[in-house]
Amino acid sequence: MIQVQHLTKQYAGRMAVDDVTFEVEPGQIVGFLGPNGAGKSTTMRILSGYMPPTSGRARVNGHDVFHESLAVRRSVGYMPETAPLYTEMRVKEYLRFRAELKGLAGQAMRRRVGEVMDLCSVTDARRRLIGNLSKGYRQRVALADALLHEPPLLILDEPSNGLDPVQIRQVRELLRGLRPKHTILLSTHILPEVESLCDRVVMIHHGRLLADDTPENLARRLRTLTEVHAELRGSGEMTAALEALPGVRKASAEEAGDGWQRLVLRVEPRQDVREAVMALASERGWQVRELHRRLPGLEEVFVELASAESPGVF
Amino acid sequence: MRIFWVLLKKELRAFFVSPMAYIVLALVMVLNGFCLRAALSVLERGPSEGSIVTWTFHAMWFWLSYFFIFPLLTMRLFAEEKKMGTLETLFTAPVRTWQVVWSKYAASVLLYCLLWTPSALNFALVDWITAGQVEMPAGALKGSYLILFVMGLFNLAIGCFASSLTSNQIIAAVVSFTMSLLHFLGGLFISVIGRQVSESFVDIIHYIASTEHIRIFTNGLIDTRPLVYYTSFALLFLALTHQVVESRRWKP
Ligand SMILES: Nc1ncnc2c1ncn2[C@@H]1O[C@H](COP(=O)(O)OP(=O)(O)OP(=O)(O)O)[C@@H](O)[C@H]1O
Ligand SMILES: [Mg+2]
Numbered sequence: 001m002i003q004v005q006h007l008t009k010q011y012a013g014r015m016a017v018d019d020v021t022f023e024v025e026p027g028q029i030v031g032f033l034g035p036n037g038a039g040k041s042t043t044m045r046i047l048s049g050y051m052p053p054t055s056g057r058a059r060v061n062g063h064d065v066f067h068e069s070l071a072v073r074r075s076v077g078y079m080p081e082t083a084p085l086y087t088e089m090r091v092k093e094y095l096r097f098r099a100e101l102k103g104l105a106g107q108a109m110r111r112r113v114g115e116v117m118d119l120c121s122v123t124d125a126r127r128r129l130i131g132n133l134s135k136g137y138r139q140r141v142a143l144a145d146a147l148l149h150e151p152p153l154l155i156l157d158e159p160s161n162g163l164d165p166v167q168i169r170q171v172r173e174l175l176r177g178l179r180p181k182h183t184i185l186l187s188t189h190i191l192p193e194v195e196s197l198c199d200r201v202v203m204i205h206h207g208r209l210l211a212d213d214t215p216e217n218l219a220r221r222l223r224t225l226t227e228v229h230a231e232l233r234g235s236g237e238m239t240a241a242l243e244a245l246p247g248v249r250k251a252s253a254e255e256a257g258d259g260w261q262r263l264v265l266r267v268e269p270r271q272d273v274r275e276a277v278m279a280l281a282s283e284r285g286w287q288v289r290e291l292h293r294r295l296p297g298l299e300e301v302f303v304e305l306a307s308a309e310s311p312g313v314f
Numbered sequence: 315m316r317i318f319w320v321l322l323k324k325e326l327r328a329f330f331v332s333p334m335a336y337i338v339l340a341l342v343m344v345l346n347g348f349c350l351r352a353a354l355s356v357l358e359r360g361p362s363e364g365s366i367v368t369w370t371f372h373a374m375w376f377w378l379s380y381f382f383i384f385p386l387l388t389m390r391l392f393a394e395e396k397k398m399g400t401l402e403t404l405f406t407a408p409v410r411t412w413q414v415v416w417s418k419y420a421a422s423v424l425l426y427c428l429l430w431t432p433s434a435l436n437f438a439l440v441d442w443i444t445a446g447q448v449e450m451p452a453g454a455l456k457g458s459y460l461i462l463f464v465m466g467l468f469n470l471a472i473g474c475f476a477s478s479l480t481s482n483q484i485i486a487a488v489v490s491f492t493m494s495l496l497h498f499l500g501g502l503f504i505s506v507i508g509r510q511v512s513e514s515f516v517d518i519i520h521y522i523a524s525t526e527h528i529r530i531f532t533n534g535l536i537d538t539r540p541l542v543y544y545t546s547f548a549l550l551f552l553a554l555t556h557q558v559v560e561s562r563r564w565k566p
Contacts, residue, residue: 045402066563080403086330
């Protein structure tokens with residue numbers, strides 16, 4: 001669905017996207033991640049046919065983004081980051097205008113506008129001026145616009161930005177429901193969303209590609225320490241004994257009341273010390289009321305990758 | 315072509331939901347009234363060589379108001395969309411650049427034409443009240459509105475161009491006003507000075523001096539030179555606008 005090869009974009013000599021190569025298969029939901037200023041929006045603008053790359057090639061649905069810009073725009077539903085809309089229009093009127101621009105007409109157009117308004121829950125605001133809508137509503141109107149012509153590819157730049165938690169969940173369900181028919185490339189800073197929604201993650205930083213894999217694989221390859229959390233009660237020096245266990249780098253304890261201690265163990269990557277902790281506790285006669293391992297999530301991956309001075313960690 | 319109509323409809327709507335259309339319309343109607351009043355007072359003084367049509371479009375009031383029309387009609391066309399970021403939404407829909415440029419321009423031209431209908435009604439009213447006693451040659455009327463139309467095409471294209479250069483409507487208005495006025499003053503200067511300096515200037519005068527054009531056309535004469543001049547420069551400015559709007563697609 002998307003083929004990006006050595007894509008580069010400069011703004012007045014400043015590199016925004018630097019030699020990025022990746023592919024997106026049809027039917028996938030791909031999370032596009034990176035810190036602020038990484039070049040996500042720039043890449044998405046190029047892919048939606050808004051502006052050409054400085055060098056390199058990008059093909060969307062088999063069409064070149066520069067030479068066949070119109071065909072690309074027909075197959076892409078794009079939602080810009082700031083959701084710019086005509087503030088002097090009413091919601092339904094705006095969506096009808098956009099639907100007509102995208103080639104819908106007559107009865108089919110009216111029906112489709114009704115459908116997307118329902119999908120994005122803006123039907124109750126259909127007669128309101130866009131200029132008077134709250135940020136979340138505008139965001140949803142922009143999403144409705146992107147869905148209008150049922151494009152095979154959706155490019156959504158921070159679609160859940162500014163939505164309340166209920167709406168974030170609704171949008172997530174909406175996108176999940178689109179999966180078999182539509183391919184989705186979305187950028188976001190809400191990492192749990194990516195973990196639960198995306199089949200793949202493409203991560204860039206300073207315009208360069210850092211990672212391109214499934215969320216689970218990324219977490220597995222992470223170098224950061226995993227953590228084991230335990231709540232124990234008993235006598236004796238706990239932290240020293242726990243730190244003596246193989247694989248444990250560091251243990252820290254804090255009072256949890258009633259003689260209970262809450263312990264956090266920092267553990268070498270890809271090691272599981274829970275059984276050893278359990279054995280130690282029964283040997284010393286400690287009571288255990290909690291013991292669990294916290295696997296590193298995308299958030300840790302993100303922080304580690306983004307803070308790495310030189311890319312190429314993976 | 316369908317896309318063009320959809321865009322044109324949207325542009326026209328945008329004019330009429332903003333107060334701008336009504337402000338300009340009111341302004342032009344008032345000033346047209348002053349122009350007509352001035353023309354009538356010339357005619358009251360006794361027989362003159364021009365008709366009421368000539369004197370209406372020669373009134374000082376006319377030029378005073380004329381150059382304010384264009385910035386007001388065109389300043390928001392591109393500048394507002396740039397400011398709001400809606401150009402990005404617009405150009406990620408399957409629309410071509412020319413469709414956008416021409417629909418915006420066409421909307422401003424239509425509104426401009428609408429602005430002059432009250433003045434035509436004024437003439438009709440004078441004709442009706444005086445029971446046809448004021449001479450109102452049809453040729454002069456036709457000529458006047460023809461030259462007003464092509465001068466409008468020219469100045470509106472300048473306004474479009476100015477609006478495409480910036481995301482600030484005020485700057486767009488100032489640039490368009492300045493360009494239109496400079497063109498007018500240049501023509502005036504040449505028509506006043508040129509004749510005295512050398513005969514070879516006379517030709518140029520016929521091309522670029524707006525005051526001359528008004529004088530000739532309001533007397534019912536139709537000269538093709540200014541028609542060609544104004545429309546070709548209008549096309550040039552539209553082509554420039556097209557280039558500016560496309561410039562995001564240039565490779566740096
Ligand atoms: N129109 C522009 N002119 C000049 N530089 C730009 C322009 N747009 C973006 N940039 C620069 O390009 C780089 C990438 O910007 P981009 O908007 O793609 O980042 P992003 O990954 O979307 O960030 P965010 O998470 O904040 O949305 C930034 O350094 C930015 O300053
Ligand atoms: Mg961005």
